Amino acid sequence: MKKVYFxxxxxxxxxxxxxxxxxxxxxxxxxNPSSTHSYGRSSKSILENARKEIAKSLNVSASEIIFTSxxxxxxxxxxxxxxxxxxxxxxxSSKIEHHAVLHTLEWLQKEYDIALDFVKxxxxxxxxxxxxxxxxxxxSKRTLVSLMHVNNEVGNVLDLKKTALLCKKYDAxxxxxxxxxxxxxxxxxxxxxxxxxxAAAHKFHGPKGAGFAFIRKNARLQPLIRGGEQERGxxxxxxxxxxxxxxxxxxxxxxxxxxxxxxxxxxxxxxxKSQLLQxxxxxxxxGSCDNNENSTYTLxxxxxxxxxxxxxxxxxxxxxxxxxxxxxSACQSGSEGGSHVLNAILSxxxxxxxxxxxxxxxxxxxxxxxxxxxxxxxFVEN
Numbered sequence: 001m002k003k004v005y006f007x008x009x010x011x012x013x014x015x016x017x018x019x020x021x022x023x024x025x026x027x028x029x030x031x032n033p034s035s036t037h038s039y040g041r042s043s044k045s046i047l048e049n050a051r052k053e054i055a056k057s058l059n060v061s062a063s064e065i066i067f068t069s070x071x072x073x074x075x076x077x078x079x080x081x082x083x084x085x086x087x088x089x090x091x092x093s094s095k096i097e098h099h100a101v102l103h104t105l106e107w108l109q110k111e112y113d114i115a116l117d118f119v120k121x122x123x124x125x126x127x128x129x130x131x132x133x134x135x136x137x138x139x140s141k142r143t144l145v146s147l148m149h150v151n152n153e154v155g156n157v158l159d160l161k162k163t164a165l166l167c168k169k170y171d172a173x174x175x176x177x178x179x180x181x182x183x184x185x186x187x188x189x190x191x192x193x194x195x196x197x198x199a200a201a202h203k204f205h206g207p208k209g210a211g212f213a214f215i216r217k218n219a220r221l222q223p224l225i226r227g228g229e230q231e232r233g234x235x236x237x238x239x240x241x242x243x244x245x246x247x248x249x250x251x252x253x254x255x256x257x258x259x260x261x262x263x264x265x266x267x268x269x270x271x272x273k274s275q276l277l278q279x280x281x282x283x284x285x286x287g288s289c290d291n292n293e294n295s296t297y298t299l300x301x302x303x304x305x306x307x308x309x310x311x312x313x314x315x316x317x318x319x320x321x322x323x324x325x326x327x328x329s330a331c332q333s334g335s336e337g338g339s340h341v342l343n344a345i346l347s348x349x350x351x352x353x354x355x356x357x358x359x360x361x362x363x364x365x366x367x368x369x370x371x372x373x374x375x376x377x378x379f380v381e382n
Contacts, residue, residue: 003322004368009359021249025242050248071179072100074198074213081221089141090115096341125345136170143172150180153341154287155299183254206250210243261362266297299359311354326357
């Protein structure tokens, strides 16, 4: 059976160079980085070199990178600590954020009586900046804005710099979940006055279980996880040196190959889009995912012209044919309520049809797209 992996927004395949780095560290660099002997110092050196490499990619100071287990932990650390340590009394976000942000904000609202406002979105799911500014202007409470850079389900891209400058204008903190964009977009946090960001290695061909929080210098946040003094006291617990080394290597390779891979993947996306339109009359694209100016090049979310009854079998049939993709995001594959992102932006009529997220990497090919199109066409027509 042919195997096709079109679920790169959920997780990505490890690069060979990353596997080599991880294996080498696992085999040869097993010292605890907090130990003062030579084994520990060697592991510590790997850890700090990885921190410098990641900081260089974002044009920030190494001290502003805190290693975590992934994007979810980074989001939780930043948002919870902002309430506890920075006096934040109000959040502004959107209804299409990742649940790592939404569920954290809802919990903070309940536990700390924090105000929570949602910015209006247009029909495609983009932020209404006039409404965002009116929300920022209409309060004396200490405010934090949390808006993701690239939406993980429909791929919409936020203007990070515009949003950051607007937040600065009204003296609000700005946090962005950049899990889907780090390693795929050039990000210069010296130029973009963002306060906090989150990233996960497995979204850019690194290992699962490794990520980082960007925390602007002198932010005065305190740790969520207490114990030892690891991560400059910001995150206790012995660091996963092998995974962090793999993450740094993955990010370095991603940025070294960014232009070439972006061109290649954009071509794949455009080809897939054209083949869907040609072979499945009535197909629609959710959000702005068919517009390369307003959405990420790595993702296409298609609303397929299939009845609700038949739609129930679609993912099962795709899986039987060796095709991996997602209905909504992988993070909510067991959810009964469907995608909160699509629920926020689609019409009732389109919500009855199956929407499938196909997400790409440089490991994919046009031959794989042709195979997926053939499978989809046969399913729709029979």
